[in-house]
Amino acid sequence: MKRILIVEDDHSIGELEKDYLEINGFSVKICNEGVSGLNCIKEEEFDLLILDIMLPGIDGFEILKRVRDVKDIPILLVSAKKEEIDKIRGLGLGADDYITKPFSPGELVARVNAHISKYERLKSKYGNENPNETFTIRGLEIQKESRRVFVNGKELNMAQKEYELLLFMVQNPNRVFGREELFERIWGFDSLGDAATVTVHIARIREKIETDPSNPQYVETVWGAGYRFRA
Structure with missing residues (x-):
């Protein structure tokens, strides 16, 4: 079973994402602030990270930079910020996707599946x-x-x-x-x-x-x- 980490300070949004992902066969863990999220991703193994940008403690951009130094997994940024500069900055720091709120849970699940499948294809390709x-x-x-x-x-x-x-x-x-x-x-x-x-x-x-x-x-x-x- 694929493991997903959600770092999201809005409890209702985090729980909604968790419910939809679990219905679709994923194991999901939620962290509600930046420091605990960063510690969790460093200490445990996950197949994908869903990361909010606006977080207490450490923001999503800083977490993204630190995670990319130690982990090779898909990272999806989630934010209410719709400015193009934020999207470009997030993708430039190594995010695989940028989703703006509000979004449908079904779209999130589709993107999660697509990115995990892509990473598995890449690993298989490099392995051959x-x-x-x-x-x-x-x-x-x-x-x-x-x-x-x-x-x-x-x-x-x-x-x-x-x-x-x-x-x-x-x-x-x-x-x-x-x-x-x-x-x-x-x-x-x-x-x-x-x-x-x-x-x-x-x-x-x-x-x-x-x-x-x-x-x-x-x-x-x-x-x-x-x-x-x-x-």
Whole structure:
């Protein structure tokens, strides 16, 4: 049985989400504030995290950053904040999806199922490939077995989606991908229909792997078409 952690300070919303998820066969735990939620996700194993942004103690953005350092699971941000900048920030920090309140419990269950299925497909895919494969390109090194990235011997701290996006482009060198195609390939389905998410992640990748992000040597912009990893 898949385990879900809900970090939500509104008790009625948390219980409603829990009821619908349990009806659909999930085991669910609720934490009602940031510190306990962060401790719980670090101490226990879950298959997916549903994380509210506005929390007492530690907000959802800070929890997201800390969890991404230690866990590789789908994270769904939930918030009443509808501003695009909040969505872009959440996705840029490594969230897999962003759901604005109010939303239907059925939609939440559908998204939970979709993201867990996608993560399982990804793990299966990587398991069928050579897990010891290492890519080395002009000082950039990606170790697939450990999912680690180095530049000139220095290890980088990369969010899950940053890693997946970089690895996908490295595995498909010199090919131009549009933002919409990259969004579909990496996020699995058009959850927000916002290609700006890809732009944010590309910018973060460049900040980490490029000597001069304004003059990239690895991830190039092909104006009017998209992005290309130059091998």
